[in-house]
Amino acid sequence: MPDTTLPPRLPVHVPLGTRPLGLLASLSAARRNLLSIIPKIATTQPMVSGRTGARWHMVMDPDAIRAMLLERLDDYPKSLVTKNLLRPAIGESLFIAEGAHWRWQRRAAAPVFSHRNVMNLAPIMTAAAERCCARISAAGPRAVNLHDEMVTTTFDVISDVTFSGDSVFDKSGVHRAIDDYIAAAGKISLFDMLGFPDWVPRPGRLLSGNAVRQMKSVADSAIDARAARGHDGVPDLLDLLLAGEDPETKRRMSVAELRDNLLTFIVAGHETTALALSWSLYLCAFDQEVQERARAEAQSLLQGRAAGGEDVAELPYVRQIVDEAMRLYPPAGIISRTARKADTLCGREVRPGDTVMVPIYALHRNALLWREPDAFRPERFADRKAVPRYAYLPFGDGPRICIGASFAIQEAVIILATLLSRFRFTPVDGRTPGPVMIITLRPEGGVWLEAEAV
Template structure:
């Protein structure tokens, strides 16, 4: 269905977007394109049709139809597990944690981890978000000349996730973990031609072999922090490590071992800072692109906050800033391209699907689909105004169904707190350097988001 927000006059140009494919690429072309930018594998026609199929090695199907997405992500989730490509990209870094595990192994971990992400625990940890927002605003206010906003949002969100995970333990080496994550995403997380032609995950991918030392160090840092906490005991305000150590599956009473704790904590660290940093960086770029929207958001932030930083109690009143976050997630979803493998013979979007075929979920194309969104390449936060309705499976920044992102509420709250704090004090303006949306593991701004920052 179309969203119900009334369109305003078209701008002379649109914010940065991906040049989607207009011709078949073949195996070699697909592999080279995927290493540069996975989203360029999406054909332009995918933004105008409910489903596109093809063959590059194995047969694949791109699904943009909300009804078919409901089947894959909710109704028959067990029949559509994560693809070999997804597992081979992520397992070296995060093992069989929540993001990768399937079936019973996923279910018990999800049940054990769920209480840690209850709203009361998220709100108890929000002072860390407020402190990070305050520190970020101070750094940006002191900047001279254009600033790489993405580098700043990464710093702010990594500060949040490391503090809510390990309470700022001195034994947790933030720089070592941060460096390992960056190194892995830059090299090992790129698709290989071996992925494109469908070779099994046990066949070595050279780029992932080279990342071994960084990953070993990252895991050792996390293991050391977990063992240190076992000796020192929980914090007065439990952090994520304490909550996961205390968690157990209510059905089996199984608790996480040290390796399971470590893999899940690293999953939350990687996902918990990268995705929120991206959301904030793209949001600030979009606000610089549209000064009128930025001014409206700044008025809301200053009305609610005055001169102070935002807190959890302010989030419910920052409704327009939440709309901006949602529209940023629509236009630049961090998890912009997902894939599954069909285990069954089925029909999706009117097409026949066979066991072993790859089911691609191009969230970027879904969020810019002309049958689902009015003028989809236009930045318009009023798409998410109160009362506007759409199909639940037309907007999937955090997935859907039983495997929806466990940290979605945490991420939204953090993004609103930081964005509102910045907008109440600072104005952001475009420079000549245009960000290029490029997906390796997440949808990043190639070259950064360079904006001029001024005091309001």
């Protein structure tokens, strides 16, 4: 369980392990909270290695991470554990695909997230933020679970920018299916940790089959309907994907490839942003001085009007809060790769087949890289050039950096600025959220805050 007896000026964090764990203990810990398999020494060392059924390494050195994610990308494909968790839902989409199959999809999808297209989607983000404010106001002056609100708000955004409000798209059905899939499939299997092949059934994942079928059925129906009917107005995500092609080969995505990438964007596009916003609001309630400064910035700029995409650059402190929230609570707390070739990282031997992890949660709190690493200090990001590039990886980096990173940042800044300009948030006694990672780093118990109109 997370440590809630912290010094008064440190936000909640996960107590990392101080003794080695065996295979069964590691499995048990991972099923409760994946972050608990990270040893505390990972926050003070550049690299930690061990064996839990198979050889593994955790890398916190920015130069070694750069080698893995940029210079020798093909030598470190995504791990079998990652693929086994996600393939049933999103197939060989951008998130999982490797080599040439990944490259052509990335080229075809890249224009979807161009600066112009992302800016065009700002009014949808703003409208969702306004609806969120209306719901909070209607609830009256009482405690609100802001995590639930952020999940609802960001799902409104991703569904509207994907399908432009098409009645064909069952938002609540897909939302339920995503939650059901994560709950059933997002448990680390002993078979995964032992490296069993894909064809060996994972009992937990078998239970998620209905949710997967429902997600894919809804997406297929929406794609077929749009292809037959077309869409007027500003192109949405589905329009842009349907029109997308690899500029080198002119290849276009099949219906199955469109569906898998669409589901990838829907799942990742609302989950990660909802988490960044939830933790940002928790931190703003934790430090009222930070919240007041951000509110003053937002109110000065917005002055009663709706936030737009062009405003993001004019809200630097709000952006710093989002950045710092993703440092302390990165949505993807661990990324995992499998070494394809023999290598040396930080002077240590890496063998083919070794699991090589970047524990982003520990990287972001590593005392070799960050001053007062457990403290909430948004001003760390006042000069982004001063932050070592491979020391801060909320969206990964290298060629496989999250394709929707600019979309997520714009959405988070617009929603957070809108909320802070309307409400003052304060903590609820006894309701501190617990950082727990299964697939993503969620606030267990929700983010309960008092919301007072300002």
